[in-house]
Each structure stands twice: as structure tokens, then as C-alpha cells.
Amino acid sequence: MNVFDILGPIMIGPSSSHTAGAARIGRIARALLGTQPVQAQILLHGSFAKTYKGHGTDKALIAGIMGMEPDDERIRFSPQIAQEQGLSVTILPTEIDNAHPNTARITLTDANNHSVTLQGASIGGGNIMVTQVNGMDVQITGQYTTLIVLHQDTPGTIAAVTDVLAASQVNICNFRLSRQKKGGIAVMTIEMDGSFDCELNKRIESLPNILSSTMLLPN
Secondary structure: OOHHHOOOOOOOOOOOOHHHHHHHHHHHHHHHHHOOOOEEEEEEEEEHHHHHHHHHOOHHHHHHOOOOOOOOOHHHHHHHHHHHHOOEEEEEEEEOOOOOOOEEEEEEEEEEOOOOEEEEEEOOOOOOEEEEEEEEEEEOOOOEEEEEEEEEOOOHHHHHHEEEEEOOOOEEEEEEEOOOOOOOEEEEEEEEOOOOHHHHHHHHOOOEEEEEEEEEOOO
16 A cells, blocks of 8 residues: 555545546546547546536546646636637536446547547546546556557557567556457557656557557556
């Protein structure tokens, strides 16, 4: 057990699960989109759906989508800031099968109609678990430097990515692959020990059959 587990995160709001965790989920969704969102649809499940207004979960998610940290004092004003910045937000309670009680499914769309959908849960103490990206199963904790690599499911693609990582002396601590269908779109999620610069991500993104690669720093 570390100090973070005992004391919890530095944050704004009454609940680490409903504010700090929610903000982190929003930040990862924004990072995956990679551009300024103009629309955000947020579906809330379970406890998030029932108590989001009282606990400020909606404000925390919106703040994260706009890139704010969990301890940013602007979180309480995030809906107004979003409106000022041209971000249209829709929040709807829903039911998601087999989901953690504190789950949000976020779809972000930018001005060029490029979109990303992320499903994540706040699992306590400000910790999160992202469980889906664009409908494909993942496991992202946000506690490690993480590569999220969308690619065509073709022979040799995984080997090409891991060869780049090996050449850069990267130690992989967790690897997961999910695909829509054989030969279709797939996603690699790779959690790594240590920190790396954006050049590593650029080298992976330049490989054949790679659609996009996003590097998430520890969140």
C-alpha cells in the first residue's frame, strides 16, 4: 500500500470516486481524441447516474475533457467554461450491462467529425479502469505510461511495435490486444515502466498498418 492509497488524491470535490476518478476518465478521453472536442456525449451508469449532480461528477468529467487536473479549482465552473469554449455537452443516465457502478461512457467529437468513444470506471480512491475504447475491450489504469495503438489486424504488426519498444529499452509491464474481427480494426494497450518522450510514439505511429498511436502519461 502506498501513500496515495491511504490519503487519496489531491482534488476538488467531496468524493475521490465521483470527482478525481471522473476527471481522470475525462482527461484520457480527451487525450485519445487528440484534438479540441466540440461535442461530448456522456452516459452515466449506476451510482454515477444516480448521484452525479450532488457529487459534482458531471463537472469533473467535463473538466477532465477540457484537460483539467483533479485539483483544478476551475472544476466547479467547468460547465460554464465548456460553453464559453464552444463545447456542447449532453449528459444522460443509462444502464450498461456488466459495468462497474461508477461508470461513464464518453463520446467526443471534434470539428472535423472525428470521434472517439471511451468507457471507464472510477474504482475508488481516485483510481480508474478504462474498459473499452471504440467498443473494444481494454484495461487501462492510468498509473503507468501507456500506449494505445489502433491498427489493422495484420500479421507482423504486433512484432513491429514490440521491436520498436525493445530497441528503445522499454520494459512492458502489461499488454492487451482486442479486435473487432479477424483482419479488422484492433487495439493494443501497452503499459510500460518509466517515462518516454513523444519520439517513441511517433516511431510507432509511422509503422505500416498503424492507424493511430496515443501515449498517455501516468494520470
